Amino acid sequence: MWPHGLPSLLEYFEFIDSVHPSIQFTLEHTGNTGALPFLDTLVKISETGRYTTELFIKPMSANVILHFDSAQPMSVKRATARSQFLRALRLSSPGDPTDRSLEKIDRLFCANGYPPAILRKTRKEAIQTYNRRGTDTHRQRDRNKTKTPLVLPFVDDKLCKKVHGIVNNSKINFQVAWKGGETVGNKLIRSAYSTPPCPGGGRHCHACHAGLAGRCHYKNTVYRIDCTLCPDGQSFYIGESRRAIRKRFNEHLGDARNKRMDSPFGIHQNKHLTTPLTSQNLKVCILARASDGPDRKIKESICIRDQKPTLNTQTFSWPLTPHTD
Numbered sequence: 001m002w003p004h005g006l007p008s009l010l011e012y013f014e015f016i017d018s019v020h021p022s023i024q025f026t027l028e029h030t031g032n033t034g035a036l037p038f039l040d041t042l043v044k045i046s047e048t049g050r051y052t053t054e055l056f057i058k059p060m061s062a063n064v065i066l067h068f069d070s071a072q073p074m075s076v077k078r079a080t081a082r083s084q085f086l087r088a089l090r091l092s093s094p095g096d097p098t099d100r101s102l103e104k105i106d107r108l109f110c111a112n113g114y115p116p117a118i119l120r121k122t123r124k125e126a127i128q129t130y131n132r133r134g135t136d137t138h139r140q141r142d143r144n145k146t147k148t149p150l151v152l153p154f155v156d157d158k159l160c161k162k163v164h165g166i167v168n169n170s171k172i173n174f175q176v177a178w179k180g181g182e183t184v185g186n187k188l189i190r191s192a193y194s195t196p197p198c199p200g201g202g203r204h205c206h207a208c209h210a211g212l213a214g215r216c217h218y219k220n221t222v223y224r225i226d227c228t229l230c231p232d233g234q235s236f237y238i239g240e241s242r243r244a245i246r247k248r249f250n251e252h253l254g255d256a257r258n259k260r261m262d263s264p265f266g267i268h269q270n271k272h273l274t275t276p277l278t279s280q281n282l283k284v285c286i287l288a289r290a291s292d293g294p295d296r297k298i299k300e301s302i303c304i305r306d307q308k309p310t311l312n313t314q315t316f317s318w319p320l321t322p323h324t325d
Contacts, residue, residue: 001049006031041091052093055101057108068113073178074157078122081109085126147175149293154178174294199246206253206279207246215286216246222288222300224309225252225265228281229272237264237311240300242293249284253277264311 002009006029013027030036035044042056057063066072066080088101102123109119152163160178167174198205198216207216210225223245227235241248252265256277260266269277287303290296304312 001045002029003049040087044097052097054092054097055088055104057104063108063111065108065112068109068115071154072180073154073160075160076178077114078118081105081114081119081122082126082129084108085123086130089126089130147173148297149177150174151177151179151292154180205246207249207284209279210249210282210284212245212249212284212286216249217244218286218289219244220290220292220296221245221286222290222296222303223248223284224287224303224307225249225282225284225311227268227272227277227311228283229275229277235268235271235311236307236309238287238300238303238307238309239312240290240296242296245284245286249279253279253282256282264313267313268311 009029010027013025017025028036030045034046035042037043037056037058040056041053043051043053045051065084066077068077070077084105085102088105089098092098092101106119106123110116150167154160164176167176198208198214200208205216208214212218220242222238222240225237225239226233237252239248252263255263256265256269258266259269265277265282275281288299290299
């Protein structure tokens with residue numbers, strides 16, 4: 001806030017621009033409009049110094065967003081609209097600024113083929129979500145954590161609805177997600193030209209020291225961790241991880257270091273009171289790699305059934321029928 005008038009502001013700007021030739025500034029001010037855009041927010045200041053904010057969309061914006069006729073599940077289209085309405089609510093002051101921001105989002109999605117009835121319903125849902133923010137977010141997040149993601153290729157909304165009905169009527173705790181097919185971007189663009197290196201450079205990576213040199217970044221894996229302080233094959237653990245295996249291995253080391261009694265390696269550390277479990281005496285290997293959550297869970301269950309790990313105090317794997325030759 002500059003309370004000394006525009007001429008004084010321009011004079012000050014000329015001064016700070018002349019301090020050093022390598023340090024040059026740009027200046028934007030409200031002028032006679034009383035409004036100034038900052039990123040995607042329009043800040044309006046009254047003569048009394050009170051300010052309000054609302055959503056700002058650049059005049060040269062192409063107003064292009066996921067089109068309603070796109071080959072995407074209806075849930076994705078609704079979620080896209082809902083997220084934009086929530087964005088408008090978060091950026092806006094109560095009252096007229098909020099109404100103007102919501103109308104901008106309405107016009108954006110109408111221009112991209114969305115029916116007014118769907119927008120009205122989605123807008124109402126977004127307002128309800130915004131008003132109850134912070135009340136049930138963690139509870140909903142905890143519920144979703146217990147569900148196994150089932151990723152399926154998207155065909156059309158009719159099939160999506162049918163699959164959701166089958167899953168909801170089954171006893172399996174699935175969270176269905178849909179993925180699209182190959183796009184031009186996927187075909188032509190890669191985010192990396194080579195295998196990503198170990199973040200620790202190998203020297204400071206616990207997983208690399210434990211036997212995963214060059215593979216510590218692998219994701220969607222089923223792994224086995226052996227304790228070399230115990231006789232061969234007597235103490236080992238089998239688990240699975242969607243994330244990079246080095247992150248999961250570091251969590252196991254942390255459980256052992258802190259002697260957490262709700263974790264297998266925290267419990268096992270009590271057996272070696274004088275010797276801490278580290279990457280020097282824990283050896284990890286990858287038993288299988290998976291394509292998605294269900295594939296990972298099935299492969300973990302098979303490994304647990306066949307190898308019978310001794311350190312698995314708890315398992316969230318799927319039950320399998322007895323193995324028969």
